[in-house]
Amino acid sequence: MSGRVLIVNADDFGRSRGVNSGVIRAHGEGIVTSATLMVRWPDAEEAAGYGRRTSLAVGLHLDLGEWEYSRGEWHSRYEVVDIESADAVAAELERQLGRFEQLMGRPPSHLDSHQHVHRNEPVRSELLRAGELLGVPVRHLTPGIAYSGAFFGHDGRETSLPEALTVEALVRVIDELPLGVTELACHPAAEVDHESSYGHERLQEVETLCDPRVSAAIERRGVALRSFADLPA
Numbered sequence: 001m002s003g004r005v006l007i008v009n010a011d012d013f014g015r016s017r018g019v020n021s022g023v024i025r026a027h028g029e030g031i032v033t034s035a036t037l038m039v040r041w042p043d044a045e046e047a048a049g050y051g052r053r054t055s056l057a058v059g060l061h062l063d064l065g066e067w068e069y070s071r072g073e074w075h076s077r078y079e080v081v082d083i084e085s086a087d088a089v090a091a092e093l094e095r096q097l098g099r100f101e102q103l104m105g106r107p108p109s110h111l112d113s114h115q116h117v118h119r120n121e122p123v124r125s126e127l128l129r130a131g132e133l134l135g136v137p138v139r140h141l142t143p144g145i146a147y148s149g150a151f152f153g154h155d156g157r158e159t160s161l162p163e164a165l166t167v168e169a170l171v172r173v174i175d176e177l178p179l180g181v182t183e184l185a186c187h188p189a190a191e192v193d194h195e196s197s198y199g200h201e202r203l204q205e206v207e208t209l210c211d212p213r214v215s216a217a218i219e220r221r222g223v224a225l226r227s228f229a230d231l232p233a
Contacts, residue, residue: 014044021190030210033227036061048103057229059110086122110228112139153201
């Protein structure tokens with residue numbers, strides 16, 4: 001693909017009904033084109049149903065645990081498997097891929113992981129191997145697809161940064177897009193209905209993603225808004 005291509009991916013699809021509603025609204029009314037599904041949670045069935053019925057490209061959001069930063073260090077909120085065990089990671093990845101196909105009736109269009117745990121080994125190698133077998137992109141690791149986490153309302157220590165989620169901030173990201181394909185991650189929700197340190201920021205994300213000034217900026221800059229399903233194999 002030539003020119004500037006933007007894929008807007010909503011993480012955490014299926015995590016809760018509030019997240020589902022936010023993703024669905026941001027897809028129907030806003031600029032979200034793709035999402036990654038957390039298959040372990042009860043509301044994944046609702047999310048998958050929407051994915052099957054619509055143009056939303058749905059990938060796997062590999063869920064191996066969640067961590068939060070407090071009192072100067074990271075603490076585990078939950079852990080699915082030992083992320084330092086390659087065997088445990090491989091087995092859980094296979095299980096979640098199987099569950100994904102049960103829910104969606106097809107393989108994922110792309111792969112990433114909750115809280116980016118696949119940036120480190122052994123998750124990195126296992127997810128990359130799955131992406132190569134499936135022939136689908138893996139966030140951070142597939143050549144030719146740049147990743148942007150600029151639209152995120154926390155710093156590296158979970159301090160809220162609402163200024164990063166304004167319409168003006170997102171338009172600036174669009175104005176500065178490089179040539180080629182860029183994936184922009186987002187985390188919208190219509191209500192805060194699950195335990196998370198990233199709560200009210202999700203609500204702000206929805207409003208910004210659906211603001212007509214954002215879609216106008218995409219059109220003005222000649223950016224092609226695409227999904228992971230639109231990429232060549």
